[in-house]
Amino acid sequence: xxxxxxxxxxxxxxxxxxxxxxxxxxxxxxxxxxxxxxxxxxxxxxxxxxxxxxxxxxxxxxxxxxxxxxxxxxxxxxxxxxxxxxxxxxxxxxxxxxxxxxxxxxxxxxx
Amino acid sequence: xxxxxxxxxxxxxxxxxxxxxxxxxxxxxxxxxxxxxxxxxxxxxxxxxxxxxxxxxxxxxxxxxxxxxxxxxxxxxxxxxxxxxxxxxxxxxxxxxxxxxxxxxxxxxxxxxxxxxxxxxxxxxxxxxxxxxxxxxxxxxxx
Numbered sequence: 558x559x560x561x562x563x564x565x566x567x568x569x570x571x572x573x574x575x576x577x578x579x580x581x582x583x584x585x586x587x588x589x590x591x592x593x594x595x596x597x598x599x600x601x602x603x604x605x606x607x608x609x610x611x612x613x614x615x616x617x618x619x620x621x622x623x624x625x626x627x628x629x630x631x632x633x634x635x636x637x638x639x640x641x642x643x644x645x646x647x648x649x650x651x652x653x654x655x656x657x658x659x660x661x662x663x664x665x666x667x668x
Numbered sequence: 669x670x671x672x673x674x675x676x677x678x679x680x681x682x683x684x685x686x687x688x689x690x691x692x693x694x695x696x697x698x699x700x701x702x703x704x705x706x707x708x709x710x711x712x713x714x715x716x717x718x719x720x721x722x723x724x725x726x727x728x729x730x731x732x733x734x735x736x737x738x739x740x741x742x743x744x745x746x747x748x749x750x751x752x753x754x755x756x757x758x759x760x761x762x763x764x765x766x767x768x769x770x771x772x773x774x775x776x777x778x779x780x781x782x783x784x785x786x787x788x789x790x791x792x793x794x795x796x797x798x799x800x801x802x803x804x805x806x807x808x809x810x811x
Contacts, residue, residue: 576687578683578686578687578715578719579683579686579719579722579723580683580684580686580687610690610708610711610712610715612712612715612716612719612779613716613719613773613774613775613776613779614719616773616775617773620773640705641704641705641708644705644708644709645708645712645779648778648779648782649773649775
C-alpha cells in the first residue's frame, strides 16, 4: 500500500494505492491520524481511485476515522471508488454515513 | 459428488498471507465463468475468514492456517481451518457488529454470509475454528 497525504483548502486529502486489508490497517490508520494531528484540520477526503481491494479491516479504519472526526464536528468524504470496492462499501452500510463523489474537485466543492 | 479439482495450501498465521490466500482463492475460481463481481465476493469472503484466523484464532501468535478449495460440478467449496483458540459462542460471533474492537466493523461473518451461498462455522475452544463456504456455479445461458 502506498499512501500520500496533503492539505488542500483546509481538507486533508488522502490518496491510497493498493489493497486495504488487515495487513495494512495499522499503517493506514496511523498515517491518517498523524496527518490529522499535525494539520489540525477536521475534514478528510479519501481518494480510493487506486484501491483495488477492501475488506472489513480496511472499512473498519475508515469507520474509525469517521467516528473520531464526526465527534470533533468534521467530515469524512470519499472520492473515485472503483466498482468492485463500491459493492463492498454498499453492503457495509458505510455509504449511509459517508458520501461518495466522482472526483476530488467535486467533493471539495460540496464542503 | 466427486471432486473435480482440489488445491490445499497451508500458510503461517501472518497478516501478509491474507492477500496470498485470497488471490489463490480467486485464481481457483477463475477457471470457471464467474463474473468479476463474484470473484471479488469470493476474495472478500476468504480474506475475512483468514483474517479472523490470524486476528482471533491465533491472536497474532504463530500458527498454521489451512485453506482447502474443492471444485464440484455445481459448486466451489472453500474451507479455512485454524487450530487456534476457537470461538466461545459462534451464533453471537456471527451477528452483525459483533466485535471486541471499536476499530473493527464486526462485519467479517456478515460479508462471508452475504457473498457466499452457504456458510457453516464450527469451533471448539482451544481446539480451533473451521469455516466452510460454498459458491454455487450457475450455468450461464448461451449467447
